[in-house]
Amino acid sequence: MRKSRSTFRITGLSLASVLLAAGLSTGAAGPASAQTSAVRMDYTCTTSAGPTVALTVWVVGGLPDDGAGPNSVSYSSYSYIDVDLDLRELRPALPVGSGVRLDGDSTATLDAHLTGPDGTRTTRAAFTLAPTWITDTRSAAVRARGAFPAQYLNTPGAYDLHVDDLALTLRPERADGTPLGTITASCSHDPAQNDVVGTIQSQAAHFDRPIRPDALRVVSATPTSVTLAWDARSWWNPTAGYNVYLDGGHVVFATEKQTTITGLTPDTQHRAKVVTVDVRNSWSNPSEGLIFTLPRA
Structure with missing residues (x-):
């Protein structure tokens, strides 16, 4: 006999009582704000410019709060996972000289995988770099924003988001807009390093x-x-x-x-x-x- 999945339904008006029963505070009838979590990754990058680059990256995840409680979603609804990058020490890959600019023409991709009750699934986030003037690659922080494709965490339970390889396509330019070519980098981290950005809880519930x-x-x-x-x-x-x-x-x-x-x-x-x-x-x-x-x- 097939075992039916036990679910419950929460309306917009009863959501506040569910949060309170779970020991969670709630304000107005608005959604909970996304919970931010982060992990520091130390990457070794092979670049098209020749040298190998040691790159420190803070991966900051905006995990969804679409269910009853922090970092929770309904198993029956899709959810979005925002992710930002804070890249440091882009040396010696960039020809800094008197200073270069990076902007949205420069992009990145971050591979990741989710491990949960239904196994492991892979995903990839795409990023565009924020406009940044770089005069010193040691101290400059280059930031980028992106997101993973919509996720359906169909089986209730906990899903850990793990960070994998990083790829960069950098298109630096001079102050007058003169392009300085394209630099690509393929980056990997020590597999023994902690790579979990955070955990998302898929709940056996519908939220109306x-x-x-x-x-x-x-x-x-x-x-x-x-x-x-x-x-x-x-x-x-x-x-x-x-x-x-x-x-x-x-x-x-x-x-x-x-x-x-x-x-x-x-x-x-x-x-x-x-x-x-x-x-x-x-x-x-x-x-x-x-x-x-x-x-x-």
Whole structure:
């Protein structure tokens, strides 16, 4: 006889009581903020420039909080895992001289695997580098933002996120925009090193919430502003509006599926997300993050 999976259903209004019963605090009817965890990785990189590079990387994961409790998701829903990189000591791969610039033309990929109750699955995150001027590769920190593809953690249980190999494609340029060629690097770490960014708990539960927005996109951008748009549809109750977040902080409540954010800094990288709010103040899970870079002044 087939054994049926035991699940329970939580509505938006009963979620707060579940959190309290679990000993977790809850505020308004909004979703829990993503829990940040990090691991330091020491990579040895083979570069197209010739020398071998010792690279220190902080891998910072924004693990989803889509269930009842930190770093939890429903087994029946997809989830997004954000990940950022803080790369240090890019020497001697870069021809620094009087200083070079790296920006979104430079990219990276990070291999990873999830180990859980259904075995091991591999995944890969793609990154774009934030605009960075480098004058000293010893002290300069190059940052990049990315995300793993949507994950369905179909079997309830704990899933550990392990970091694997890193690949870089760097396209440095001079201050006047003159390109300095392309440098690639293939990086591996000591397999004995701790490589777990964090653990995600897949729960045998359904969470009845408004449908999360999707297709978040940039409509237009200036050096100090950006106009975002997204797609969304209503749930059981009519939609009241949308909370828009930039780099984890709330910036605006929009009543339409589009908004303009002003007062930003030129030549900076950001991650935006949107949450649907219905007329009963139930909140959806956050949309997939959108990473964008504003133009130079």
